[in-house]
Amino acid sequence: xGFKKDFIWGAATASYQIEGxxxxxxxxxxxxxxxxxxxxxxxxxxxxxxxxxxxxxxREDVALMKEMGVKNYRFSISWPRLxxxxxxxxxxxxxxxxxxxxxxxxxxxxxxxxxLFHWDYPSALQARGGWENPESPQWFLRYAxxxxxxxxxxxxxxxxFNEPQCFIGLGCCTGVHAPGYVLPPSATIPxxxxxxxxxxxxxxxxxxxxxxxRVGYAPCGDPRIPKxxxxxxxxxxxxxxxxxPADAAGWPFxxxxxxxxxxxxxxxxxxxxxxxxxxxxxWQADLTAICQPLDYYCQNIYSxxxxxxxxxxxxYEEVMQPxxxxxxxxxxPVTPDALYWGPKFLxxxxxxxxxxxxxxMSCHDVVSLDGKVHDPQRQDYMHRYLxxxxxxxxxGVDACGYLAWSLLDNFEWAQGYTERFGLVxxxxxxxxxxxxxxxxxxxTVMERNGENL
Numbered sequence: 001x002g003f004k005k006d007f008i009w010g011a012a013t014a015s016y017q018i019e020g021x022x023x024x025x026x027x028x029x030x031x032x033x034x035x036x037x038x039x040x041x042x043x044x045x046x047x048x049x050x051x052x053x054x055x056x057x058x059r060e061d062v063a064l065m066k067e068m069g070v071k072n073y074r075f076s077i078s079w080p081r082l083x084x085x086x087x088x089x090x091x092x093x094x095x096x097x098x099x100x101x102x103x104x105x106x107x108x109x110x111x112x113x114x115x116l117f118h119w120d121y122p123s124a125l126q127a128r129g130g131w132e133n134p135e136s137p138q139w140f141l142r143y144a145x146x147x148x149x150x151x152x153x154x155x156x157x158x159x160x161f162n163e164p165q166c167f168i169g170l171g172c173c174t175g176v177h178a179p180g181y182v183l184p185p186s187a188t189i190p191x192x193x194x195x196x197x198x199x200x201x202x203x204x205x206x207x208x209x210x211x212x213x214r215v216g217y218a219p220c221g222d223p224r225i226p227k228x229x230x231x232x233x234x235x236x237x238x239x240x241x242x243x244x245p246a247d248a249a250g251w252p253f254x255x256x257x258x259x260x261x262x263x264x265x266x267x268x269x270x271x272x273x274x275x276x277x278x279x280x281x282x283w284q285a286d287l288t289a290i291c292q293p294l295d296y297y298c299q300n301i302y303s304x305x306x307x308x309x310x311x312x313x314x315x316y317e318e319v320m321q322p323x324x325x326x327x328x329x330x331x332x333p334v335t336p337d338a339l340y341w342g343p344k345f346l347x348x349x350x351x352x353x354x355x356x357x358x359x360x361m362s363c364h365d366v367v368s369l370d371g372k373v374h375d376p377q378r379q380d381y382m383h384r385y386l387x388x389x390x391x392x393x394x395x396g397v398d399a400c401g402y403l404a405w406s407l408l409d410n411f412e413w414a415q416g417y418t419e420r421f422g423l424v425x426x427x428x429x430x431x432x433x434x435x436x437x438x439x440x441x442x443x444t445v446m447e448r449n450g451e452n453l
Contacts, residue, residue: 008401028084046416169252
């Protein structure tokens with residue numbers, strides 16, 4: 001059976017990670033512009049000031065996509081590049097950059113898939129409380145409306161948010177990402193509600209203003225993989241995957257907390273037991289606006305955790321990987337079955353066409369003596385994960401797409417430029433692009449719709 005004929009193959013990037021031009025053409029500062037310049041926040045003092053210089057080299061990058069046979073490209077728009085203060089005056093030069101990028105993609109036969117928010121929040125709005133401010137859903141809605149009205153004649157695919165688990169959990173709970181706050185649930189639970197409300201309002205707006213629009217949402221979370229095929233282990237993994245931890249650092253990484261309201265119109269029961277007291281007054285009335293039909297539900301999945309049934313209060317326990325279990329360069333475990341069990345559990349629960357919006361591997365890539373970049377580990381990783389995803393499709397998951405992370409090596413947040421996820425190698429000193437072996441391998445996979453896996 002394999003993947004369906006209209007399966008969406010492509011690649012993904014994010015604005016702050018590749019664009020550069022951090023202080024050019026009227027762009028305002030984002031929380032990541034501020035955070036990356038604070039000593040000790042990013043490994044080796046790296047910043048996104050230049051990144052991959054995509055703002056000046058996007059035509060070269062689009063040409064690489066065309067060479068690879070990419071038909072679908074997911075990228076994000078930088079909110080402060082369009083609205084330097086987050087609201088108010090519009091930056092015409094910022095609008096023009098994305099006009100040029102979108103037109104270039106379409107001219108080369110590539111469908112633009114726009115993520116409206118991939119973490120570069122305007123510093124001016126952060127100074128007004130950011131997502132904790134009850135006005136924040138309306139701030140986002142006004143920004144999203146600008147994008148819809150400017151680009152909706154050409155862009156028909158929008159993703160509202162990328163990984164709220166991370167920009168709230170890592171940015172405001174543990175402080176390892178921008179804006180770098182360590183806050184209690186009394187502050188961060190209202191943030192989560194405001195993000196969800198912004199999502200729902202934006203979905204509704206996009207349907208009103210963009211004819212033929214397709215809308216998605218891209219949270220994340222490590223799937224739970226059952227230790228065995230025993231029904232009790234499968235049920236334990238399902239229960240663990242959708243649980244909401246009670247601790248201040250753990251709850252943001254709950255799949256159900258971020259997805260149940262958006263797709264089912266309710267918060268998970270265990271999450272409410274822990275945190276209902278912190279939700280904004282009248283939160284119940286917002287659920288109707290939050291829960292809007294999606295054309296595809298996305299997840300960014302890189303690894304999973306093995307779980308088995310246990311005779312304890314939870315009914316499950318995590319099983320540690322054996323000594324020597326393979327890991328990527330960033331030390332994430334290689335667990336291909338995450339792309340089987342994650343989509344399976346998520347589709348069972350949400351019954352919405354399912355897309356992998358990010359999956360890929362960080363490798364210790366180098367330019368070899370022959371001038372090429374050989375990355376067999378990445379090919380093997382993607383091959384194994386895609387086989388698992390295909391098996392999920394064959395077992396009934398409405399699998400609609402796979403977007404490789406990432407098109408280019410780029411700024412990997414708190415890890416700076418020390419991790420390389422790209423299908424294209426970037427020499428950050430010269431900005432030379434060198435296609436990797438995986439670039440050519442992935443081209444054949446897309447051409448054959450995964451039949452060669």
